[in-house]
Amino acid sequence: MECYIVGGFVRDRLLGRNAQDRDWVVIGSQPDEMLRRGFKPVGQDFPVFLHPHTGEEYALARTERKTGQGHQGFSFHADPTVTLADDLVRRDLTINALAQTADGQLIDPLGFQPDLERRVLRHIGPAFGEDPLRVLRVARFAAQLAPLGFSLAPETASLMQQMAQSGELTSLTAERVWQETHKALASPNPARYFEVLRQTGALAVLFPEVEALFGVPQPPQYHPEIDSGVHTLLALTACAQLTDDPAIRFAMLCHDLGKALTPREEWPRHIGHEARGVAPARALCTRLRVPRVVQELALLVTAQHGRVHQALQMRPATLLDLLESLDGFRRPDRLEAVLTACTADARGRLGSENCDYPQADKLRRALACAQQVSPAPWVAAGLNGQAIKAALHQARVQVLADTFCSSD
Structure with a gap:
């Protein structure tokens, strides 16, 4: 059984960003072995486990196949024969398909590190077009990584345009669209998210x-x-x-x-x-x-x-x-x-x-x-609620008149 850290943690570490949550992929194992080692199952659609001590996620290496429409229209296959490269190639962008060992050694079986160095957002292959959520994810990555000078590869922009025109974006749930949008709004350059969506025709749809x-x-x-x-x-x-x-x-x-x-x-x-x-x-x-x-x-x-x-x-x-x-x-x-x-x-x-x-x-x-105007004098005078409200309003207007007329 081999375990590698994959995805965003590796990308951010190499970019010098604050790399936080670690996701692990497990090669050469199967569910019963993970259970024997004390891992706790949490995945519903495919085998994902929590480490018994650290609580970090460990997913069995898997491949996927498009079986229906939309973001969830996939079937997954996981067994000990699936390699690290098989697992990485199903991911969205080349910069997210890097791995490292537990001691920090970079593993790049698909040769994607140059895109990270060139600051390019590029999709891995035609399977990218099967998942409409990836249009939003790329736009969000563009917003988050904008300060580092990342650009969108022309072929990726073209594919995203085709995806927007296909109608599959309408299959995304409101929750997923808002989730990606909220992350983009919290990014260093939220406008970039909407620029990329407009560039690819997705803004008009969503x-x-x-x-x-x-x-x-x-x-x-x-x-x-x-x-x-x-x-x-x-x-x-x-x-x-x-x-x-x-x-x-x-x-x-x-x-x-x-x-x-x-x-x-x-x-x-x-x-x-x-x-x-x-x-x-x-x-x-x-x-x-x-x-x-x-x-x-x-x-x-x-x-x-x-x-x-x-x-x-x-x-x-x-x-x-x-x-x-x-x-x-x-x-x-x-x-x-x-x-x-x-x-x-x-x-x-x-x-x-x-x-x-x-x-x-x-x-x-x-x-x-x-x-600074207090209702206390009118309360003490025994006025009722509407009378107090009217008196308070008039007193506040007078205070504002005194303040700004005198300053003028």
Whole structure:
């Protein structure tokens, strides 16, 4: 029985990245022998075991054959005759088909290490096209490895285009699409994920609401990049520089979806795109079964980002209404998330990548001032709930008027 570490751990170690979870492949063994050695079975579709002491996963070397449609339409064959090369060749990318011994010696039976050195994402063979999930995985690897300069091999991009056109991407479950998307949103360059999906035609299949933004113009005096889709990815890149929170980054992906619904005769202006964008943002979230807390932030940013941008011109009563609409008093963390997204939106324009965003500071200051108003005097005076609410509102408006009128 021979055991090798395979996959992402080997790739990341060679790239100098933080290599964490180790996956092992076992050559020349079978289930009953693994059980005799104390391994605990966990695999349902093929033999996977947990080491009795370390808890790491050990999978018997296997081959696979396409038997049906979609990501799960495969049968697997594992027995002691399957070699390390047989197991590695069924994997998706050449950079993920490397192995090493327990003491760190590199094992490269298929000669794929040069692609790692050249920073190329290349599929191993035609079997790649049998699993539609691999389109998303490659796009996600492109986002995660973007800082290292990885590029997509032309033949792999071509095959991914064929896969997108085949219709098999629609067989992916919402959970798997969101899982890969969430990982990409947490990556150093989430915009790269969507760029690769668009390059290969997969964006139109899985994220049609985002695809629809490309080719929609915006006023050049405000958006020198002009294209609404380009702006969305620029804003997503700016957001990645401000926060590593995938929820805020997803909100940035959704914030301008309403621009795709602007009547052509109104181009390049997009008055009311915030309200129009709520429906497509909700549709996207529903289809992908986006977690509720992520969905709520995306819808809030979509609906309110235009008002946040106007905060410098707002009267005290309107400013207070905005703070209440953003639930700033009960959830200041939610307000901060919205302000981060809106800052990224402002910076997601050519030439504005490092611009200040004074609207955020004004709203933070406004919240701090309004929070100082206590309902205690009206409670002591015996007012009821609605009367207290009205008095508190009026007092907060007055505090904001005093604060910002005096500062002006």
